[in-house]
Amino acid sequence: MSDFAHRGELPEASIDVGLILRALGKALPRMALVTVLLCGLAYAVLLFVPKSYESRAELLVEPRGNPISASTISNGPEAYLIDEAAVASQIELIKSRDTIRATIDALGLREDPGFAGRSDEQIIATIADDLAVSQERSSRLIAIAYRSGDPDLAARVANGIAVAHIGRRAGQQISDTIETTGWLQAEIERLRAEVVAAERAIAEFRVANDLFVGANNESLTSQQLSNFSAQITAAAERRNAAQSRAQLIRALLESGQSVTGVSDVQASSVGQQLSQEVGRLQGERAQRSATLLPNHPTIRALDAQIGEIESQIAAEGRRVASALEAQAQIEADLQASLEAELERLKVTAGNDTRDGVALAELEREASAQRELLNAYLLRLAEATARSDVNSALPDVRMVSEAAPPVRPAAPQIPLILISIGIVSVLLQAGAVIFRELLSGRALVEKDEPEAPYVADAAEPASAEPVASVVSIAEAPEKDAESVPYAVPVDMELDAIAASVVAGIDRVLVVATADKATNGQGFAERLSARLIGDGISVAEIDAASGAPGIELGLTDLCAEAADFGDVVHRGGDKGQFAYVPWGQAESLALHSPRPVTLVEALSDIYECVVVVTGQTGTGSSLPMFAGTGARCLLLCQDAADCDAIERDVAQLGFARIDRIALPSGRARVA
DSSP: HHHHHHHHGGOOOOOHHHHHHHHHHHHHHHHHHHHHHHHHHHHHHHHTSBBBBBEEEEEEEEEHHHHTOSSSSOOOOGOOOHHHHHHHHHHHHHSSHHHHHHHHHHHHHGGGGTTTTOOOHHHHHHHHHHEEEEEEETEEEEEEEESSSSSHHHHHHHHHHHHHHHHHHHHHHHHHHHHHHHHHHHHHHHHHHHHHHHHHHHHOOOOTTOOOOGGOOOHHHHHHHHHHHHHHHHHHHHHHHHHHHHHHHHHHHHHTTOOOOOHHHSSSSSHHHHHHHHHHHHHHHHHTTTTTTTTSHHHHHHHHHHHHHHHHHHHHHHHHHHHHHHHHHHHHHHHHHHHHHHHHHHHHHHHHHHHHHHHHHHHHHHHHHHHHHHHHHHHHHHHHHTGGGGGGSSSSSEOOOEOOOOSSSOOOOHHHHHHHHHHHHHHHHHHHHHHHHHHHTTTTEOOOOOBBBBTTTTTTOOOOOHHHHHHHSSSOOOTTTTTTBBBBBBHHHHHHHHHTTHHHHHHEEEESSTTOOOHHHHHHHHHHHHHHHTTTTEEEOOOOOOOOSOHHHHHHTTTSSSSHHHHHHEESSEEEEOOOOOSOOOOOOOOSSSHHHHHHHHHSSSHHHHHEOSSSTTTTTTGGGTTTTTEEESOHHHHHHHHHHHHHHHHOOEEEEEOOOOOOOOOOO
């Protein structure tokens, strides 16, 4: 029989909480006296502990500027964004050696009595140890705290470090500006040379390609094209006008009409004289006609003179028409000459257009260099104006100066006394409880009857294990003839339950060495015992082989059901869950899903009980070897148990507990 079986005759005990409370009540005056004495002693000791005072100065980190000295280069909204990295950088600068050294020089700490006789390195190390620089939550405020035994010295050092850091930041900005000024001057000299070279290249290209510019910044070729186009248009207009007037005169002459009214004939001096003479003769004839007949020699002479003059006028018209035709021919020749010259200029203009592309590229390059030079000149003027130390506004400023503290920062006497009082009370109470337990006065025997447990192997496994356990425990006793054999197992169950309560075991695998032993009944009794102790239990049936109507382990292995479908919860408080055999007749022994089920249930329930039945071929015991479970091997014959235990150990179970049962008629767990 196992060790648990040997302890079967020991009485079961429990802790008397009332006795422990009465012991604590009796010890309460002594505990209070000891606590008061310890607190008084601690207070007396703390009075002689050197006091430390802490003073704090606060800095605000943000970009600053004024309308006069503000740069026009960086004035966008991004200049006002300071991230956590910027604040962290400021903190590291405040704690740096250079800042502390500048504070020592500014405050003259080498002559201070607290630092007298120390080297600079020792003073820096002392200040660094007592200095605390931190960011105030997620803001831009930086707190500079310094601790010292002298409150005035603590305030002086905190303010001195803040002022030193502000001055250092201003100096860094001025240094950056001076470096920028030198760089700008060098760049300006280089750009000036490049701008001159670019403009010289433009001029040389114009001369080499005859790309001269006239009025209104227009090339000479373009101006000539415009002039020739205008001249050709004017010559064509004059030619057309002369041809039209000549055709009009000839048309009048051919039709026998007078050309006296034509403007070109009237403009001729001969035409004017002939017209005047015709007018005079016509007037004289009109006078003569008043007294003379038409056939009178005088009238006839006047008619002959008028006809002669009109013939002369017609001749003059023909001459004027010929002159107009000659003028039209001259204008036509001039137009042809101008058009030929225009074609030549078009060829020249095409070449100028192609050369203009290269010229435009040179002009763009020169313009870009010129704009960059102007921008650098503007920056140089700004940087020169900001090179004065009084014009620089650092990105950090003091918003709260440190003042000499009134109360010491350490030691915190009230907090220390409260802590000592709490620890004293807890230690004394623990000592009283331990003494009562060690003496055995707080342990009392349980006055509970031991109920034997009898189970029949032929009896099928119940679908409700908790209910079956209760029915067995509450069943009326039978006589010796009706009950095969009864073995008390309460101490065995108590020992196993104690290991579960202590958190040693979470997965228990119940296996039997022979078919006659009822492993299912033992598992149900164990589950009831654990539930009675307030332990939540999940029981898995991996041995019965009896298909039922509920989904169970066989359906999970066959992937015919999910994990949530096979777990059936019971009990009023949800402390018990049961996984039945399932609807299938056989169990897929190579499925990894039972191990996953056990791991999932062990995360939810405090104990998982797996019933695997008789060991050997076809047993489900190997499926649970990798769960880290404790194997409970139920057996009757010691010789058979030794061999079976070795076989189980080879499966990978690290811990195997043999529960030996009497041989013969017993079929008891």
